[in-house]
Amino acid sequence: MKIGVFKFASCDGCQLAFFDISDRLLTLPVEIEYFLEAQSENSFDQIDVAFVEGSISTPEEEERIKEIREKSEKVVTIGACADSGGIQSIRNFMNFNEVLSSVYPSPEYIKSLEKSKPVSDYIDVDLEIRGCPINKEHLYEVIVSLLMRKTPSLPEYPLCLECKRKGNPCVLILGKPCMGSIIKAGCGAICPSFNTGCYGCFGPVDNPNIDSLQDIFREKGFGDIFERILTSFNAYNKVYREKYEEKS
Incomplete structure (x- = not known):
């Protein structure tokens, strides 16, 4: 199974779950084609599963996530940013121009969408792994389940x-x-x-x-x-x- 791990607007925390289960990943028939945080050589053509961290916050990210969808058999979002907009989507309830000018001294150079939105607002998502950050065991369960072509067992009940x-x-x-x-x-x-x-x-x-x-x-x-x-x-x-x- 060829996979890619992609980052958008986020803190990188959910990607670290891959490092936490790296010893177990080595025992699975998984090839990591694209993962900028983990390897120096990356390629991105057609992959089986794209794991996406981060919300969509810029026009460039909007185009990029659509490209990832086109080149991936399945898309799995990982973490609160990708699933629900993340902390950065607090701005969605504020005046965008006021937020922009309060953060950047030269806001005219910033190309940003007015709202930070979940990945599912732009493309079809096959599966969500919740959390801030995600649970490494949930990630492993999803990878194994995808290899076995079965539905992963993730908590759907209240805390x-x-x-x-x-x-x-x-x-x-x-x-x-x-x-x-x-x-x-x-x-x-x-x-x-x-x-x-x-x-x-x-x-x-x-x-x-x-x-x-x-x-x-x-x-x-x-x-x-x-x-x-x-x-x-x-x-x-x-x-x-x-x-x-x-x-x-």
């Missing part, structure tokens, strides 16, 4: 179930902001395991009850940070986006 399995007390009841009931599992409930709230790195489950959780946040006295959490790691996820469009 709350991971806390239950680990015997964690509910940090929301203990007075910490926690998005666990509407967020996909996959991180191993790292933050609640250390008595810290969950800020939703893995994005929403299907049909999340956002209104109910927001009411609980208000009752607990930290309702003012609820929207800030939604517009963070997965700010332009389609579920969150619909919520804001409905509000406006």
Whole structure:
């Protein structure tokens, strides 16, 4: 199986998962054709699977992701930036020109799209691996499943179930902001395991009850940070986006 790993607007964190499983990749019939962060010689013609990190934030990136789609049998997005716009999509809810001029001293030289959007806004995506960053075991599961031509087994249930399995007390009841009931599992409930709230790195489950959780946040006295959490790691996820469009 020939694969390529491509980066767009992101921090590179999700690509590092490939290094974390590199010893196991060596035992699989996988050829890495393109991976700028990992090798000096790269080629990109036709590949079986393109793993894409990062959101689409510039006109050049828009054209490039379409080219990758044309040359790839399957496209798999990795991480919150590629799946949901990432931290950089916070700007989507602000005045673009004001943001641009506040960051760059000469904004007239910057070629940027007004909004930072998920890859799926521009092309068809075959599979998403959630997280900020992704779980290396999820990446390995996807690669093996693609080799075996089967559907990968990735968590589709809320993070709350991971806390239950680990015997964690509910940090929301203990007075910490926690998005666990509407967020996909996959991180191993790292933050609640250390008595810290969950800020939703893995994005929403299907049909999340956002209104109910927001009411609980208000009752607990930290309702003012609820929207800030939604517009963070997965700010332009389609579920969150619909919520804001409905509000406006």
